[in-house]
Amino acid sequence: xxxxxxxxxxxxxxxxxxxxxxxxxxxxxxxxxxxxxxxxxxxxxxxxxxxxxxxxxxxxxxxxxxxxxxxxxxxxxxxxxxxxxxxxxxxxxxxxxxxxxxxxxxxxxxxxxxxxxxxxxxxxxxxxxxxxxxxxxxxxxxxxxxxxxxxxxxxxxxxxxxxxxxxxxxxxxxxxxxxxxxxxxxxxxxxxxxxxxxxxxxxxxxxxxxxxxxxxxxxxxxxxxxxxxxxxxxxxxxxxxxxxxxxxxxxxxxxxxxxxxxxxxxxxxxxxxxxxxxxxxxxxxxxxxxxxxxxxxxxxxxxxxxxxxxxxxxxxxxxxxxxxxxxxxxxxxxxxxxxxxxxxxxxxxxxxxxxxxxxxxxxxxxxxxxxxxxxxxxxxxxxxxxxxxxxxxxxxxxxxxxxxxxxxxxxxxxxxxxxxxxxxxxxxxx
Numbered sequence: 001x002x003x004x005x006x007x008x009x010x011x012x013x014x015x016x017x018x019x020x021x022x023x024x025x026x027x028x029x030x031x032x033x034x035x036x037x038x039x040x041x042x043x044x045x046x047x048x049x050x051x052x053x054x055x056x057x058x059x060x061x062x063x064x065x066x067x068x069x070x071x072x073x074x075x076x077x078x079x080x081x082x083x084x085x086x087x088x089x090x091x092x093x094x095x096x097x098x099x100x101x102x103x104x105x106x107x108x109x110x111x112x113x114x115x116x117x118x119x120x121x122x123x124x125x126x127x128x129x130x131x132x133x134x135x136x137x138x139x140x141x142x143x144x145x146x147x148x149x150x151x152x153x154x155x156x157x158x159x160x161x162x163x164x165x166x167x168x169x170x171x172x173x174x175x176x177x178x179x180x181x182x183x184x185x186x187x188x189x190x191x192x193x194x195x196x197x198x199x200x201x202x203x204x205x206x207x208x209x210x211x212x213x214x215x216x217x218x219x220x221x222x223x224x225x226x227x228x229x230x231x232x233x234x235x236x237x238x239x240x241x242x243x244x245x246x247x248x249x250x251x252x253x254x255x256x257x258x259x260x261x262x263x264x265x266x267x268x269x270x271x272x273x274x275x276x277x278x279x280x281x282x283x284x285x286x287x288x289x290x291x292x293x294x295x296x297x298x299x300x301x302x303x304x305x306x307x308x309x310x311x312x313x314x315x316x317x318x319x320x321x322x323x324x325x326x327x328x329x330x331x332x333x334x335x336x337x338x339x340x341x342x343x344x345x346x347x348x349x350x351x352x353x354x355x356x357x358x359x360x361x362x363x364x365x366x367x368x369x370x371x372x373x374x375x376x377x378x379x380x381x382x383x384x385x386x387x388x389x390x391x392x393x394x395x396x397x398x399x400x401x402x403x404x405x406x407x408x409x410x411x412x413x414x415x416x417x418x419x420x421x422x423x424x425x426x427x428x429x430x
Contacts, residue, residue, distance in 0.1 A: 290336075
């Protein structure tokens with residue numbers, strides 16, 4: 001059985017809500033503080049508290065600015081300042097008429113991608129977590145570059161490098177690694193409705209950066225007329241979700257609620273996370289099939305194309321010969337990918353082929369549980385790919401590369417090695 005995490009984004013998602021839900025699932029606050037402290041960035045005090053959102057008890061993650069976190073008395077206005085969760089700052093440069101208030105100016109400091117990379121290098125995060133964090137900040141910068149129409153190297157990193165964004169991204173990466181979920185599924189994201197004011201004017205919800213980061217993910221608008229999904233929330237959910245859809249079959253072990261800042265009437269402003277184990281049965285997952293036909297491209301390009309499609313996140317790529325209009329022979333390109341990777345896959349098809357259009361369709365697929373097992377055979381150790389459904393083995397096949405290697409070493413036909421390996425497997429099972 002594998003550990004599965006389900007993100008229920010019925011009230012959207014933000015960085016604060018993700019961290020709150022992870023803390024509610026058991027992430028130790030001290031471990032999170034140590035991870036953030038190892039960045040050597042003055043981010044003030046990170047803390048959490050229990051709050052109610054429409055009668056639901058949830059964890060609210062907060063960041064207190066250094067001046068408030070370390071002072072013996074409250075700030076002059078009598079209140080400790082912290083971030084306004086759903087009223088966040090966007091990934092393009094603008095003042096904060098609706099966002100975080102920075103009395104001491106610490107959290108308003110901005111850092112370049114290179115600086116952030118340096119912070120990550122000296123952090124106590126694992127190598128895998130550091131690389132994941134870099135990828136997320138890169139995505140934020142690319143979204144800003146696309147929105148403003150400037151080269152990536154000339155992007156003025158504003159909210160990308162704000163300390164509060166660093167806290168959200170790095171904290172979430174650390175928390176997700178601590179949780180250790182092998183599979184993450186997310187519901188469609190509620191983005192909210194209405195408008196949001198930025199330096200460039202009033203924009204409809206979702207904001208430009210949020211919408212850019214949500215490309216390929218299922219979204220909808222429902223409930224209160226306000227912004228529910230923030231850029232950081234969109235970034236984290238789409239980065240970690242293996243698929244989108246209803247809750248998969250699973251045995252729920254723990255439930256976490258991460259609170260947003262606002263408390264709406266009759267509408268719980270929380271992100272719900274459910275952690276559990278699948279029951280061993282094959283589970284359906286959402287995928288997208290992307291296709292195009294090509295009849296005017298150098299066939300030498302199809303090999304590199306397949307490599308780049310897999311690099312972009314494709315799960316499967318295959319070509320089929322087709323007869324096209326004007327009686328021309330052509331190639332049907334089919335790519336199977338997670339819905340969140342549709343935009344990246346389409347980009348590769350448009351830039352690496354001569355096609356001028358693609359079509360796509362979202363669907364569900366069912367996969368058997370799979371694992372590799374070494375089997376001792378008369379021709380050496382051969383790995384077997386074992387497939388199970390409901391805990392029962394329904395298929396077992398020797399790994400072809402192992403059989404080919406054993407055949408070459410012993411001067412035997414590959415089919416003979418395969419036959420001997422299968423017999424050894426059956427003898428072992430019986």
